[in-house]
Amino acid sequence: MLAQQRQAAILDRVRATGGVRVTELAAEFSVSDMTIRRDLEALAERGLLAKVHGGATTVAPGSAHEPGFTAKSVRERGEKTAIAMRAAALVSPGDAIALSAGTTTAELAQRLVDVPALTVVTNSIPVADVFYRAGRADQTVVLTGGTRTPSDALVGPVAVAAIGTLHLDMLFLGVHGMSERAGYTTPNLMEADVNRALVEAAERLVVLADHTKWGTVGISSIVPLSRAHVLITDDGLDEGARELLSETVPELVVVNPQ
Structure with missing residues (x-):
């Protein structure tokens, strides 16, 4: 097992049980205690867990805590891939769409690079980079500009002003959390402003949110749950x-990760 695979498995165990012991993990993966400690240190440095004496526990972030893009990208990878594949089926050649910042929308971008004559507006540096690297002459990519957040989103009045002049067919919105009371939320106040501007610019709102987003509440609400036309999630969502x-939500789509 590669170190990356082992660390992903350790992270899954921490999230499922709330904590792990070095000795138990070493026995399970047939590696030394030192190897496991290095794995835990690597995960802790990315903010994915908290190291304690003899093991590690889950991190309990506040509503304003914003993990970096790399830290978020290793979470629920299978679920995000399945959600992105389903979302890509909603896009047609010639569409003018927006992709908000987020790791699921970045996954979606990978599946849209071959769609002809696509216009993509985004405030996400990683999303824009996917299309720039593809280099299709028939696609137009608009990066909003603005101030960079820890999750590589561009926010602030420059981004909001740029979006305010646009009219888009569809917005694919990634969210930090969602709940009945707070709706779709983000841990960044200025990112919420940008997301609301994207919602107003689009004819149709498609929210991409894996099951772990349910019950998570960021400091700032974007829009109520009912504002989405489509919500794509995975079968880990409870009944x-x-x-x-x-x-x-008018259309709830539940995908099955492979």
């Missing part, structure tokens, strides 16, 4: 949440 969302 109670599915029932509530199916009654609130």
Whole structure:
């Protein structure tokens, strides 16, 4: 098992149980205690868990905590891939779309680089980079400008002003969390402003949110749950949440990660 695979498995265990012991992990993966400690240090440096004596525990961030793009990109990778594949099916050649910042939208970008005559507006540096690297002459990519956040989003009045002049067919919105009370949320106040501007510019709102986003509440609400036309999530979402969302969102799509 590669170190990256082992660390992903360790992170899954921490999230499922709330904590792990070095000795137990070493026995499970047939490696030394020192190897496991190095794995835990690597995960802790990315903000994915908290090291404690003899092991590690989950991190309990506040509503204003914003993990970096790299830290978020290793989470729920299978779920994000399945969500992105389903979302890509909604896009047609010649569409003018927006992709907000986020690791799921970056995954979606990878699946849109071959769509002809696409116009893409984004405030995400990683999303824009996907299209720039593809270099298709028939695609137009608009990066909003603005101030950079820890998650590589561009925010602030420059971004909001740029978006305010646009009219888009569809917005694919990645979110930090969602709940019945707070709606779709983000831990960054200025990013919420940009996201709301994107919502207003688009005819149709498609929210991309894996099951771990349910019950997570960032400091700033973007829009209520009912504002989305489509919500794409995965089958890890519990039945109670599915029932509530199916009654609130016009179209709830639940994908099955492979």
